[in-house]
Amino acid sequence: MTETTKPCIICVAITGSVPTKANNPALPVTIDEQLESTHEAFEAGASIVHAHVRNADETPTSDPEKFARLKEGLEKHCPGMVIQFSTGGRSGAGTERGGMLPLRPDMASLSVGSNNFPTRVYENPPDLVDWLAAEMRKYAVKPEIEAFDASHIFQAVAMWRDGRIPDTPYIQFVMGVKNAMPVDKPVFDFYVETVKRLVPDAEWCAAGIGPGQITVNEWSVAAGGHART
Amino acid sequence: MTETTKPCIICVAITGSVPTKANNPALPVTIDEQLESTHEAFEAGASIVHAHVRNADETPTSDPEKFARLKEGLEKHCPGMVIQFSTGGRSGAGTERGGMLPLRPDMASLSVGSNNFPTRVYENPPDLVDWLAAEMRKYAVKPEIEAFDASHIFQAVAMWRDGRIPDTPYIQFVMGVKNAMPVDKPVFDFYVETVKRLVPDAEWCAAGIGPGQITVNEWSVAAGGHART
Numbered sequence: 001m002t003e004t005t006k007p008c009i010i011c012v013a014i015t016g017s018v019p020t021k022a023n024n025p026a027l028p029v030t031i032d033e034q035l036e037s038t039h040e041a042f043e044a045g046a047s048i049v050h051a052h053v054r055n056a057d058e059t060p061t062s063d064p065e066k067f068a069r070l071k072e073g074l075e076k077h078c079p080g081m082v083i084q085f086s087t088g089g090r091s092g093a094g095t096e097r098g099g100m101l102p103l104r105p106d107m108a109s110l111s112v113g114s115n116n117f118p119t120r121v122y123e124n125p126p127d128l129v130d131w132l133a134a135e136m137r138k139y140a141v142k143p144e145i146e147a148f149d150a151s152h153i154f155q156a157v158a159m160w161r162d163g164r165i166p167d168t169p170y171i172q173f174v175m176g177v178k179n180a181m182p183v184d185k186p187v188f189d190f191y192v193e194t195v196k197r198l199v200p201d202a203e204w205c206a207a208g209i210g211p212g213q214i215t216v217n218e219w220s221v222a223a224g225g226h227a228r229t
Numbered sequence: 230m231t232e233t234t235k236p237c238i239i240c241v242a243i244t245g246s247v248p249t250k251a252n253n254p255a256l257p258v259t260i261d262e263q264l265e266s267t268h269e270a271f272e273a274g275a276s277i278v279h280a281h282v283r284n285a286d287e288t289p290t291s292d293p294e295k296f297a298r299l300k301e302g303l304e305k306h307c308p309g310m311v312i313q314f315s316t317g318g319r320s321g322a323g324t325e326r327g328g329m330l331p332l333r334p335d336m337a338s339l340s341v342g343s344n345n346f347p348t349r350v351y352e353n354p355p356d357l358v359d360w361l362a363a364e365m366r367k368y369a370v371k372p373e374i375e376a377f378d379a380s381h382i383f384q385a386v387a388m389w390r391d392g393r394i395p396d397t398p399y400i401q402f403v404m405g406v407k408n409a410m411p412v413d414k415p416v417f418d419f420y421v422e423t424v425k426r427l428v429p430d431a432e433w434c435a436a437g438i439g440p441g442q443i444t445v446n447e448w449s450v451a452a453g454g455h456a457r458t
């Protein structure tokens with residue numbers, strides 16, 4: 001398949017872990033709202049759903065029971081859609097973050113390094129990273145590597161080379177997080193070159209946080225990557 | 230001054246925080262041993278000393294009293310040498326790490342982001358980074374930014390632009406730390422380009438950890454940077 005005909009995968013990130021209905025009344029928070037919102041995106045062409053779940057008070061959670069209900073609904077309403085669960089650190093601590101992996105979603109996010117967030121350290125200690133990767137292998141869940149910084153790409157490659165990540169890595173560049181990596185075109189280009197140099201077959205996508213979202217989507221699609229909305 | 234006549238600053242890192250006499254019997258651990266070792270490097274041409282201090286049992290410490298004795302000795306034995314104290318996270322927790330800054334060393338290391346180390350997270354939360362930078366401004370200590378990853382360069386630039394770092398940043402690229410950035414030439418080149426693009430006047434140096442030391446020194450000197458031995 002040539003670059004020009006390669007389909008662009010659109011990944012819809014419903015809900016996330018930070019915004020609340022106070023920020024945006026349309027934010028899908030309950031499982032029913034999430035299903036409705038994902039269904040709309042699915043009809044519009046999104047093929048991956050990146051999902052977080054929330055408690056009744058809108059705080060993020062890693063509750064496997066909520067993830068199970070979401071997965072059941074998605075399989076019914078959006079058949080064939082790739083389901084990706086977040087194992088990100090805002091929704092739980094330590095191994096709680098991987099408590100939904102036994103549900104065998106198609107994919108799960110995997111942070112492989114640590115970095116600063118706006119007000120704190122995003123902690124992904126090496127032993128937790130290895131445990132999450134092992135759980136993903138055990139339950140045949142494909143990781144989406146969340147690269148918040150350049151070294152995270154190298155870490156993903158090292159884990160792929162030694163088998164901790166069994167298949168060609170799928171890497172998402174995350175830009176625009178305060179105190180981590182800004183939205184910067186030369187960095188984006190360097191990320192793409194680095195992936196091509198180290199794992200020519202790897203698929204990658206890019207997400208811009210907040211005001212950088214559209215910019216990063218445009219860079220990503222133009223460079224042959226996928227887009228997270 | 231042209232590139233070719235620009236003097237190359239050699240920074241000698243005595244002791245560090247990790248090795249012990251069991252690893253290398255010649256390791257300078259006591260203040261007297263550190264003075265002797267620094268003096269030799271000074272005579273051989275080193276112009277900056279990057280110093281950690283140790284307890285009697287060789288464990289790293291941030292004890293200001295030990296740093297004071299070291300500084301006094303260095304001023305006597307190596308007059309004119311630039312004294313740089315480590316505020317790195319292996320030697321203490323939280324604000325302890327900056328307890329020696331009131332001694333007004335010429336420089337101090339400053340980590341501006343977080344990353345993984347071989348077995349743990351190297352935690353530099355945003356509020357601690359800001360506190361250390363504020364102490365350095367208060368006591369007129371020039372920071373050496375320790376860039377363990379690409380975003381740390383951007384963070385240093387952001388801090389310089391908003392005045393948290395008052396003078397042109399001095400940035401050290403640290404490569405070869407397991408689970409952080411490997412020794413990789415395209416990354417090195419990208420680091421140099423990024424610094425030149427964002428702060429053309431900035432001075433920078435590079436340190437390779439362990440077996441990458443000589444390689445990184447050679448890259449650094451060839452590219453117009455300084456070298457940490």
Ligand SMILES: [Zn+2]
Nearest residue numbers: 016050086088
């Ligand atoms: Zn997410």
Ligand SMILES: [Zn+2]
Nearest residue numbers: 011172205228
């Ligand atoms: Zn994606």
Ligand SMILES: [Zn+2]
Nearest residue numbers: 245279315317
């Ligand atoms: Zn040091």
Ligand SMILES: [Zn+2]
Nearest residue numbers: 240401434457
């Ligand atoms: Zn140096």
